Amino acid sequence: MANPFLPLWEYIPDGEPRVFGDRVYVYGSHDNAGVDTFCDYKLKVWSAPLDNLNLWQCHGDSFHTKADRDHSSSIDWSENQLYAPDVVEKDGKYYLYAYIVDAKGCVAVSDTPEGPFTLLSQYEYPMPDDLEGFDKGIFVDPGVLVDDDGKVYIYCGFLSSYMAEINPDNMYEILEGSFQKDIIPVEEPFAFFEACSLRKIGDTYYMIYSPKRGSCLAYATSKSPKGPFAYQGIIVDNGDDYPGGNDHGSICFINGEWYIFYHRMTNGTVFSRRACVEKIQIASDGTIPQVKMTSLGFESALNPYKETQADIACVLKEGAYVVQYNEFERTVANIQNGCIIGYRYFDFGEDNSSETMEFVAKIRGTGCRSRMRIVLDDYENGVEIGTCEIGMDNHIYKAVTKNVTGYHALFFLVEDTTEGWGGQMLKGRQLFELESFLFMK
Structure with a gap:
């Protein structure tokens, strides 16, 4: 599946990827679509078989804080x-x-990784409710590690980071004396903001988190689950040539490859986020x-x-953004003079028998x-292969382009063709919306 890798009508941000058995699961x-708030009152689980990462299956709702037409509340x-x-095993x-x-967090349990999950307990902890680190038991953005020795750790926090050890016998009780504050400093270069997620690779602990700059996922490493952690850098930035916003995700090893799971925004807001993934490399030095x-x-x-849906764009500059009208219709909208819309990467093959091809x-x-x-290849210094003239109405527009072979990024650079001084007076107007496109040889 292309990015976003779940069905394009599904909005799952904050994805925590986990491999259980022969499937990879995403918990987020x-x-x-089209709202002005983060999240709702339910959690869903999606998974795919390890031998077919294009076959994502929805396992339905797994947990609720409010009843709906099919489910009672879980709390x-x-x-x-x-x-x-x-979710951990x-x-x-x-x-x-x-x-x-704004309420006490909790732990729920299931016999299967897809759930549904049944309430086990609120967090229990030998500390006053007003302890700064756990915000009266909320445990913001919990990330959990079950270590090789059977010890269990929870990491959380907003604006400051915290960790504690969980009683492995019940999985919800914080062990007395295990609390630590500011495991990831708020000062540069760490600049912790939120979204703790810990992974262990070999003998090294990787803390993936969102720094204050917001649109990034950064990481720090340690030889101990309790730190201290050393800042290492940024893994991915959802605001790099895109309308960015808060990010949250983690890394996962799947079929011999490492991936970073994260999300991207839609509708010209920091809301309505969709799950994305990128392949990463872990160098020999870690x-x-x-x-x-x-x-x-x-x-x-x-x-x-094949027809490419416009809303899988990974580059949207100068005001363009993805909008959903309904479950079947999404476009890149707010396309103005100077907008850039980009996609990485297409394989055009090796057929060079013709000098031209057609764009639709x-x-x-x-x-x-x-x-x-x-x-x-590059929206600033790339090779221009053609120009598609866009008219006033809903239509299929075509252009003859140079023939292309090989592996390339593709960019559309938009220009208003209104003639004369009137074009300057109309600056900032939406010129068209892009639904989809393809090439023909």
């Missing part, structure tokens, strides 16, 4: 939103750690080089000769005239 918050002390959960049971906004966002997901390349775009018109310059 649940957003909705009785709050009806607030659910944010950023985590211990002794054949699967434990969900839930963050409930560092993780930063990766660019792509449209690939779990694909090795996109097929330019499905457009929603807005009564304006414009053009898209079609550029390969």
Whole structure:
């Protein structure tokens, strides 16, 4: 599946990836399209078989803080939103750690990784309710590690980071004397903000988290689950040439490859977030080089000769953003003069028997005239292969381009073609919306 790797109508941010058995699971918050708030009152579980990462299956709702038409609430002390959960396995049971906004968090349990999860207990801890670190038992953005020696650790925090050890016999009781504050400093270069997620690789502990700059996922490493951690750098930035916002995710080893799971925003807001993934490398010295966002997901390349939905763009500059009208219709909208829309990467193959090919775009018109310059590899210094003139109405617009072979990023550079001084007076207007496109040879 391309990015976003779940069905395009699904909005799962804050994804915690976990491999259990022969499947990879994603546990995250649940957003909705076109809203002005983070998350809602339920958690969902998606998974895919390790031998087919294009076959994502929804296991339905797994936990609730508010009743809906099919489910009762899983708890009785709050009806607030659910944010950023985590799930771990211990002794054949699967434990969900839930963050409930402005209310005490809790642990739920299931016999299967897909749930549904049944309430086990609120967190229990030998500390006063007003202890700063756990915000009266909320445990913001819990990330949990079951270590090789059977010890269990929980990491959490907003603006400051915290950790504690959990009693492995019940999985919800914080052990007395285990609390630590500021395991990730708030000062540069760490600049901790939120979204703790710990992974152990060999004998090294990797803390993935969101720094104050917001749109990034950074990481720090330690030889102990209790730290101290050394800052290492940024893994991915969802605001790199894109309308960015808060990020939350983690790394996962799948079929011999490492991936970073994260999310991207839609609708011109920091809300309505969708799950994305990028392949990463862990170098021999343990560092993780930063990766660019792509449209690939779990694909090795996109097929330019099949219809590409515009909303999988990984580059959106100068005001363009993804919008959903309904479960079937999504576009790149707010396309103005100077906008750049980009996709990484397409494999055009090796056929060079012709000098030209044809580009086809499905457009929603807005009564304006414009053009898209079609550029390969780099939107600033790339190779221009053609130009597609866009008219005023809903239409299929076509252009003849140079023939292309090989593996390339693809960018559309948008220009308003209104002639004369009137074009300057109309600066900032939406020229069209892009639904999809393909190439033909």
